Amino acid sequence: MPILRAIRRQVDRFKLRDREFRFLFDRDPGDALVALDCETTGLDPWVDEIVSIAAIKIRGNRICTSERLEILVQPTTELEDENVKVHRLRPIDLAGGLPMEEALRTLLRFVGSRTLVGYYLEFDVAMLDKYMLEFLGISLPNRCIEVSGLYYDKVVRRDRGRYIDLRFATIAEALDLPALSQHDAFNDALMAAMMYVKLTQGGPKERPLETFVERPPGLG
């Protein structure tokens, strides 16, 4: 896979339409990671659209909410009512947003060549890639870290016999994170950032992470 990825990077570098974004292929500066979340009109990357994007830098144990990016995106089609109920962004809220191309460019400038962090990041990246291909001719080249994967590696795998439950709420509770209202791009990105920081910085070695999950639910 790394070989395939390396080849794809080289091909993409060649295919990149806008030379301003060559920085996407620079070395990761390593100064920060970026937690990312998108809210969309639905779950099908082929038909649905992005309505909002949030990105927050993570520097070591610090989640830099003071350095954050929050973008609302102007939809190109009519929003469906059911959908509005989920992310609570009404057409009128989005009217003042950026056109998708502008939103994407702003996001890329913020992220640069840094590593992305997210929950079910695959989906957000697939959504973004749709627009990447449309506007820049390439897919998102950044390295991605999936927090549910980290959680699986660090917690679930050590505890055999445990159900594999990688739901967002389950992870948040197991890691004893404060409850935030979900389906808000900023809050979801922040939760992903907290999961990442806690899973990577959490507790000294002699105090394994299992201690978090052994607490009876609800005590958190």
Place this chain on the structure above:
Amino acid sequence: MPKEFRFYNPPFDRLTAEERATFTAALDIVFLKAGETVIPPGAQPDQFYVVIKGLVQERDGREVVAIRGPEDSFDSHSLVHGPHGHAFVVEEEALCYAVPRPIVLDLIRANPGFGAFFYLEISRKLDALALQAEQRQLNALMTARVSDALLHPPSIIDGDATIEQAGHRMRDLNTNTMLVRKVGDEADGAIGIVTGMNLSKAVILNRRPLDTLVQEASHFDLVTVRPNDFIFSALLLMTRHDKRRLVVQDGDTFLGILDEIDVLGFLSSNSHVVADRIERAANLDDLHAAAAEINRIVETMHHQGVKVRLINELVAELSRKLFARLYAFVAPESLAGQACLIAMGSQGRAEQSLRTDQDNGVILRQPVDPEDLQVLRDRFAGTLLEFGYPPCPGKISIDNPLWSKPLAAYRDDFRNWVRTPDKDAPMNVAIFYDAVAVAGEADLVHEAKHALFDLARGNSAFHAHFARAIDSFVTPLGLFHNLVVGKGERRDALDLKKGGIFPIVHGVRSLALEKELEETNTTERILRLGDLNLFERSFANDLIEAYHFMLELQLKSKLAGRHKGLPPDTLVRPDDLTTLERDLLRDALYVVKLFRELVRHHFRLNVF
């Protein structure tokens, strides 16, 4: 989550919308591992932290002086005053908001109300709380109802009585206002009102004869209110109609007369009314009724935001009046000029808000007829019990021969307590040293106390032994830990009396006894000790503020407990405290810690 920052929490509730936006924009979130040192001692942190989850210890050397839990912040001291020796170490892994120091400093400069929180002196923080208290006073006015105020029972006189008869009736009933039922052909049965002033005016200013009918001196344009009306609407009615009295009426029934002075008195508490009732009590039943009022007053005053020191002084004043009056009723004649009724312990120090126990005794000039003495003991203690004063668990009351005997016998006891102390001796000395005269021959108390001073003078072993009790209870900051994290029935509570109030009271008492002060009140003793240069004036102020703050919390908790029907205790539950109160309590307990060290050092407790 910065979107969900809890701005309702003091001091952040004092930020304006614009300042909140500035603050929110600058918030980061940090994750701190257990055991990590967030701020090393002597360092100038560039961040101010507010805990979201987890626990952070504040340490002075190896000693934990405070614990910060959710919604607490740190470190306000180094933020404003620069680095100090305390370190901040993560006890349980924590998520915290972090704000750059310059942002907070800008807000402190721009917003004095917000800034007050960060100053070190507890007294300045309390000023910030005072604003809340004013609010509470206003609320009392807005929410109290006419039925909450003291009403004068209605007495009705027929309109064809003479003003002379009316005057006598007023004196007999001990009232200044009566309702008058109009008699005559027209408007028969109409109700009016007459006051002592109306009668005097009729006779003196209008030269009316004494057999004038009372209805001719009365007013029949009554203004009435219902018991459910608000006090403030009653006050408005009085102003609007230029009346000093309103008649309280429920349907056709007259419930009583509401006097302007009682409405005003209600606002500044209706203590004078109770004092008056005690003075005027013609028998034990009257006195019993007045005694029942005392606790009600405490509650009203507390809700009105009256400072606990004033409440305590007032309650002490009322209780002493009550005891003196009761003593006058029950003391046998043979004791006249021979005895002094004393209030001891917290009664004597005037530091009992809700009456708790009896704490009284008697000093006799010389031995008296044992039968008469027994009559006094039984009647006095028995009646107080009927009035709802529970017997003192330590049997510190007049019916205990230990606390009702001739001066010479007290002197013998003092000698034993000072020279060959047993385990009860320090407590007995403490109780007696706090005594004040309530009724009878006050010089006996004075003489007894000086006998005690003479015996103890220069006896440093005795003084050290006496002071040692300040260390009888574990350090409260350890308890404070449980207070933050505990989940059990009592584990989440701090015993404020043992952990904070007692060490101050007893430490101050020890110093005062050594200096032979005659004051009994702890606050007054602290001020006098300050005058004697035992400590700095600023420390005296902090000690007083810390002490009063804890008394305030204790009263609040006792009143709350009483409403829930819980047995009275001295525990304070952190969940019932606001963040600002928790922070102040931490500061207060820190003052207690410093004071304990001062007392230990003064009496060389580490040596003896």
